Amino acid sequence: MRDTRIVLLEPQMALLRKLLFDRMGVEGAAFLLCGQSQTERATKLIAHVIMPIAEEDFLYREAYGLSISSSALVRITKQAKIENLSIIFAHSHPEGFADFSDQDDGEELKLLPFLQKRVPDRVHGTLVLTENDIRGRLYLPHQEPADVILEVGARIRSWSKNPENEITAIFDRQVRAFGQDIQKILSNLHIGIVGLGGTGSPVAEQLCRLGVGRLSLFDGDVLDATNVNRVYGSKVDDAGQFKVEIIKRHLDSIGLKTIIDVFPKHITDKNTAESIRDCDVVFGCTDNELPRSILTQLAMHYNIPVIDLGVLISSQHGAITSVYGRVTTLISGEACLFCRGRISAEAIRVETLSDEDRRNQIRDGYAPELDEPAPAVIAFTSATASAAISELLHRLTGFMGEERQSSEVLLAFDQSRIRTNRIEPRDGCFCGDHTMWGRGDVQPYLDMVWATHTK
Structure with missing residues (x-):
């Protein structure tokens, strides 16, 4: 239907x-x-x-x-x-x-x-x-x-043609916190998750247990043995299987009514990216900058709130020097990831190079050396995922206070500090162009040039 x-x-x-x-x-x-x-x-x-x-x-x-x-x-x-x-x-x-x-x-x-x-x-x-x-x-x-x-916007409100939908007793404890109306809104939401690793998998787990009606999972990666330490629902024996399939199997086993759709490709694939526009809200849980730029465009063209999150752990000689988590909400009227310096055109250019071109540009000094795999610890990825879920719940309920207007949360785990901020779109940035807000389907999709073959 x-x-x-x-x-x-x-x-x-x-x-x-x-x-x-x-x-x-x-x-x-x-x-x-x-x-x-x-x-x-x-x-x-x-x-x-x-x-x-x-x-x-x-x-x-x-x-x-x-x-x-x-x-x-x-x-x-x-x-x-x-x-x-x-x-x-x-x-x-x-x-x-x-x-x-x-x-x-x-x-x-x-x-x-x-x-x-x-x-x-x-x-x-x-x-x-x-x-x-x-x-x-x-x-x-x-x-x-x-x-x-x-x-x-600052708040997310929803009206359904079937407001009388019955709420199962499973959600009794959170209904006591937020009320029946919020539970009904959750049951009608379709939420996308891009990237099902250390942050995306706990986001998926929490959204399912909150009673979200439909989840769409996007990730073209298979599980590596080194992912098991932080990917919810995974087992050592799952190595080599698509992450989205592992997590769907896990979420289905919980026994709730959440519908789980899986897309075992990266959203740099145009056909896959086109499916994200069906979502009401999207969580960006990818490490790469090109997918984040795609989600930035999606937020503007379709007025879909995108909650983008990431974790950065710095260490030397096996000792942590800093641990940061970040939750940034993208929506028409707010500063985008380019404005905030979270992504850059140069990094995207390097990401899209073929392996051979990347080696040549590294040799000639036009691209940085390939990075070693970044440190990742389940405590920090899970805490950042929970902060992102809290951001969604605030926009649904206002539980953090009506005066709160921030669009980014920064978690300094090593300092036990949380900071929030809100900045205006940068002069000349595309995200401040009202003519693109809510334009929906255009050709080419999202006004972007799509590669015939993607990495």
């Missing part, structure tokens, strides 16, 4: 509510121009820009209905067609009825054929909002209820 979702950034949702509830006691309306994501299993509309409707374009506004001029509809469809965007018509129910009314059904029978004719080959939709609730529909081309509507 096709999964259907609508995604808005937190500032977009705030603007939409302001427009729809600008006058007490009467319905309000606005249009959303959206990027779209179409895969084999899911359709997603991603808000790109909110379009207000001028007061003079309303033919009337009442408590139980409104009407918009044909000239306003022509203008919005013209812009959508030029920019190759989908259209969502959103309106309010000020009296509090949290669903589409019979009158809404009748109006959509007239509106949607007009949108489909004026802007063909795009998925369009509708939203209805009350003060506390929201429902959506997508036309594929026939009407389908939106399974989930997501608001992402």
Whole structure:
């Protein structure tokens, strides 16, 4: 069954509510121009820009209905067609009825054929909002209820078409902490994990035990004997098997209802990377910089929060000199990994060299010597993974306080210190370009050049 979702950034949702509830006691309306994501299993509309409707374009506004001029509809469809965007018509129910009314059904029978004719080959939709609730529909081309509507930003909020889903008693202890509503949100989330090593495997374990509805695991590596000391669910006898298969087998054995999808390839493979866009949230647990740059682009194009994490252990002569963990949240409007100096174009260039070219450039002084395998200790990788899960839980619940605005957590294990920070996007960096936020599917995918053969 096709999964259907609508995604808005937190500032977009705030603007939409302001427009729809600008006058007490009467319905309000606005249009959303959206990027779209179409895969084999899911359709997603991603808000790109909110379009207000001028007061003079309303033919009337009442408590139980409104009407918009044909000239306003022509203008919005013209812009959508030029920019190759989908259209969502959103309106309010000020009296509090949290669903589409019979009158809404009748109006959509007239509106949607007009949108489909004026802007063909795009998925369009509708939203209805009350003060506390929201429902959506997508036309594929026939009407389908939106399974989930997501608001992402400093907080992550979710509305489901089935809010009455029963919660199993297994989750009783965490329901006591966060409440039933958060547990239901977790059960509707689809979360991706890129890299299933020392940080990715404990992230997967914790998300499964939290009751996340669906996990997609991405990693093209097989288990090495030296990975067993920190990869959850692995055994010495598993060496040579794909990490994603080992961890799926382990998570399935727990007996919870989490659906586990596995992708035993690296996301530098374009076909594999295209599957990540189905996710609501992604954890980046890879050591390499090219996959991190791909996830940075994903966060902007699809407004998918990416929680990127890493661990750096420095040692000399068998003694630790420093241990750092890092958790950075990427979302449209926040500084990216390039802005923060966490990844660089030069390091990505070196990573993408063939083995022969790398040797030649090392010889000629144009590339650094190959690094020895980095130290890795389960205590530090697991603690950093837990900090990343805590970041997700905070964005769902706000348990760290509404005033917290940081987008990066730094853990200095050897100093017993935790620091947080938030910086603005660097001038001229692509992550500050609003025109790419929520664009969804474009050609080439993520506006990137993809190698025919990847390492």
